C-alpha cells in the first residue's frame with residue numbers, strides 16, 4: 102500500500118486532515134461467461150480501502166455475459182465501487198443494457214460526470230471520470246505522416262472527451278478529488294509502450310483538462326505495458342492501474358492537510374510532448 106501526503110495551501114485556520122484509501126484496478130478483460138478469475142487483493146478489500154475505482158476494459162468484447170461475470174467479481178466488495186468503461190467495453194452492441202448490468206449491482210458508471218462518496222472516517226471523496234480517447238499527445242499539431250480522416254475523427258473525440266472530463270471535474274466539491282479515465286491522460290505512465298502507439302493510448306486533451314483542476318490523484322488503465330507511477334505536468338500524481346501493470350488491486354492512501362511531502366508526490370512531472 103502506498104502512502105501519499107499532499108500539502109494544501111496555507112490558510113489562517115489550523116490544517117484539517119482528511120484521509121482516504123483508494124483502491125483501483127482496470128483491464129480485467131473478462132472473456133466469455135465463465136471467466137471466474139481471481140483478482141489479487143480483492144478479498145477483504147473493505148478492511149483496507151474506502152472506495153474501489155475500476156478504470157475500464159472490464160470485459161474483453163463488451164458482451165452482456167461478460168459484464169455479468171465482471172460485475173459478479175465485485176458483489177462481495179463492501180465499499181462503494183465506481184467505474185469508467187474502456188474501449189473493449191464499448192464494443193457492446195447494447196450499451197444501455199451493458200451499463201445496467203453494473204448499475205444493478207450498485208457499481209456507478211461515470212461517463213463524463215462526477216459523484217461524491219463519504220468515507221467511514223468522514224472524508225468526502227469526489228470522483229470525476231470518463232472513458233477518454235486516443236488521439237495522441239501532440240497538443241498543437243499531428244506528427245508527420247498520420248494526417249488521415251480517421252485520426253481527425255479521433256482528435257474530435259479526444260477534444261469532446263476532454264471537455265466532458267473538464268465539466269465533471271468542475272462539478273467536484275469534495276475534500277479529496279480524483280480524476281479517472283480509461284485512456285492515458287499523460288505519457289508519464291506509458292512505460293515500455295512504443296512511441297508509435299502513443300496516438301492510440303491516450304490524448305493530451307484529457308491531461309490538459311486534468312491539469313486545469315489539479316486533482317489529488319489521477320487513475321487510468323489501457324496501457325498494458327505502461328508504468329504504475331508518474332506525475333501529470335501540473336503535478337498531480339497519476340497511476341496506471343491496468344491489471345498487467347499493477348498485478349492486482351492497487352491501493353493508495355491520500356492524506357490532505359499535512360505539511361509533509363513524501364517521495365511519491367515529488368516525482369518529476371513529465372512535460373507535454
Ligand SMILES: [Fe+2]
Pocket residue numbers: 128130158187189323324325
Ligand atoms: Fe485493456
Ligand SMILES: [Fe+2]
Pocket residue numbers: 158187188189283322323
Ligand atoms: Fe483499453
